Amino acid sequence: MKNKHLTLSDRNDIQIGIEQLKTFSAIATKLGKDPSTISKEVRRNRVVKENSVTSNCEACPLLKKAPYVCNACPKKRSNCGYQKQFYYAKRAQLDYEAKLSESRTGVALNKEEFYRMDEIVSAAIQKGQHLNHIIASNELSASRASILPIP
Secondary structure, eight states: OOOSSOOHHHHHHHHHHHHTTOOHHHHHHHHTSOHHHHHHHHHHTEEEEOOSOOOOOSOOGGGGSTTOSSTTOTTTTSOOSSOEEEEOHHHHHHHHHHHHHHHTSOOOOOHHHHHHHHHHHHHHHHTTOOHHHHHHHTTOSSOHHHHSOOO
């Protein structure tokens, strides 16, 4: 079974597959993934490339369906008048790594903020309030998992 997350190699295969006019199904089969995974990956990581002369304010109608990017478009090097969008494997991997790193960083609190948050949460729990309500109503800068005690 493949890893859950896409690797740089997987992303390179996606970019090459798009450039070779392969379907998301064909790319997905090669990678052992679901076609929707490939579709979501491409749409999530499209990069808009500004061109100097954009005569049409609307998006290219071809970008509304698979492959959602201009990588394999015969007009990608010319001025078609539309804003161009591309899928770049290396850029997608860097964005993924940054997002992964960011999600694993803890909440940066100084001592005063920590004790203030502890006071708010403790008092509200003693009143019988639900943790999600406490976080939302007090606009606390921590997730439910960060506040829950370690068993």
